[in-house]
Amino acid sequence: MKPIKTAVSLLLFTFTVSAKAIPLLNGLAVEQQFNKDLYIAAVYSETLTDETAILLNGNAPRRLEVRVIANSLPARRFRNQWMEAIAINNRSDTLSSQAESMLTFANLFKGRFLRGDRLAVEFAADTGITRIALNGITLGEINDADFYNTLLLAWIGPVPPSTGFRDGLLSAGEVDSGLLSTYEALEPSSERIAELQLKQISLEEALTTEAPVAEEILPKPTLEVAALPPPTLALVPNPATATPNPASAAASPATGNEDVEPAATPTVELSQAKPDTTEAPAADREEDMEEEETPLTADLILARQIYHSALLRHTFRSIRYPKRAQERGHEGSVRLNVVINARGEVQEIVAVQESRYSSLNREAIAAVERAGPYPAVPPQLGSDRFSFTLPITFDIPD
Structure with a gap:
């Protein structure tokens, strides 16, 4: 029996913020490993679509969201898997030009995600800034108009976590009703939010009181990577299919x-x-x-x-x-x-x-x-x- 589909309509998103329509839920997908559900991923867009190119439109506000199902998920493990997917789905010149942005992004993930945690990655088309927040608490911002697409391609690019994962995100608003219910029910406890707020305050205080370190003491390390093979499997113009030699x-x-x-x-x-x-x-x-x-x-x-x-x-x-x-x-x-x-x-x-x-x-x-x-x-x-x-x-x- 086929799962019941629920068309995500405009009725769910009729309110606006700052006179701008909130992006619509384009699709949902579950990440599973070792027979365990880890998290539900979501893609939001102003236009409901099953086309990757439309979701990559940099002139519209968009959002990625992760809601954690697992009781505990190491943030480093989650981060590393996303970074691997970025490497596979983006061109070498993109990886090189956005290395600093990826470093900023990677350093935002510490400790563990817990069940109900909501990680949001939101792109503001008017400023080109990507904001990353956990349970409503801002972790950081990346001022690079192209960075959001670098992250998104890891999910819907030529080599996604799975074809089913990509198809779920490209469902043009038609999502499984049961999955949608699970997704909407996942939310952090008030204790979890308070814990994160205290950590964020402590971090900000540490950053403001930390004594500056002279550049000559901590020079910027450099790595010779030019001799390594090209850094991507995403070929141009059509990277979706690679055939063995x-x-x-x-x-x-x-x-x-x-x-x-x-x-x-x-x-x-x-x-x-x-x-x-x-x-x-x-x-x-x-x-x-x-x-x-x-x-x-x-x-x-x-x-x-x-x-x-x-x-x-x-x-x-x-x-x-x-x-x-x-x-x-x-x-x-x-x-x-x-x-x-x-x-x-x-x-x-x-x-x-x-x-x-x-x-x-x-x-x-x-x-x-x-x-x-x-x-x-x-x-x-x-x-x-x-x-x-x-x-x-x-x-x-x-």
């Missing part, structure tokens, strides 16, 4: 599985998939313990994004499409978390989300194993291991 696929070692052949004809595009019940990867378990991390800089963020994109391209050349899955019309998506050591050797592969077909799930893992060893972790990152998300969708073209 047939020569590279043919050169991959044989698996002995008669159901597997090089994926030269069927398209294998990057995305995510259905939830999995496997234990969380080591990288996420470490984040849950909130261990200290290297202080972020704009150069470090850019270097990570460049390296992550290179790792995805490296894996992509090793992906094959199981022959029987093609013959039976089996399609699906898989999202893996991969951990490598400093030499690029694979240390861990965990399925964050799986497709409904075991042959596709096995092939995704096999592709990582064939791809190893990966390019070594750049010394600029200052780490002896690197964890990255690998989203793969097996899709047979029409």
Whole structure:
């Protein structure tokens, strides 16, 4: 039985603020990992649409919103996943030009999100400023007219968290009534709001009383990233579909599985998939313990994004499409978390989300194993291991 759809109409948003119409709810999508709902994402726009280009219109006020379903979600984990998606869906020149803005954005996320938390990212078309707020409390502002679209493309760009996630946000106001009810019911407690207000006051007081530090004591670190591969998988003019290099696929070692052949004809595009019940990867378990991390800089963020994109391209050349899955019309998506050591050797592969077909799930893992060893972790990152998300969708073209 198909879920009941509710058309989000103008009646829900008839009031105005400062003589400007509040953007309409264009769509909702749920982020799931390890068979658990983490949060509901929402996209608001002045015009209800199923077209990405219209939502990227910089002349209209728009808003992204996240409402947390999980009892606890590490802010660093949430931030890192968003930054990875930004790297995949934006061009290299965009990443370079907005490195400082991304640093500002990344540094806003501390501690943990709790169930009911509402994170809002609002773009003001008249000023070009993007405002980030948690439960109504402003965390920061970014004065860059293009930055909002950089964030939005991570959700609705050519390589979204999943095709279903993107489709939900591009539903032109037609959202599932049950999901809408859940979304509207999620709100922070008064105690949570008071806690955040106290933290914000303490932070502001610390910033106003902190003694200035001389530039010569803390020089701006620089990282040589020019030698790394191009930092994005988003190709121009049509980045939505990437096809493995047939020569590279043919050169991959044989698996002995008669159901597997090089994926030269069927398209294998990057995305995510259905939830999995496997234990969380080591990288996420470490984040849950909130261990200290290297202080972020704009150069470090850019270097990570460049390296992550290179790792995805490296894996992509090793992906094959199981022959029987093609013959039976089996399609699906898989999202893996991969951990490598400093030499690029694979240390861990965990399925964050799986497709409904075991042959596709096995092939995704096999592709990582064939791809190893990966390019070594750049010394600029200052780490002896690197964890990255690998989203793969097996899709047979029409």
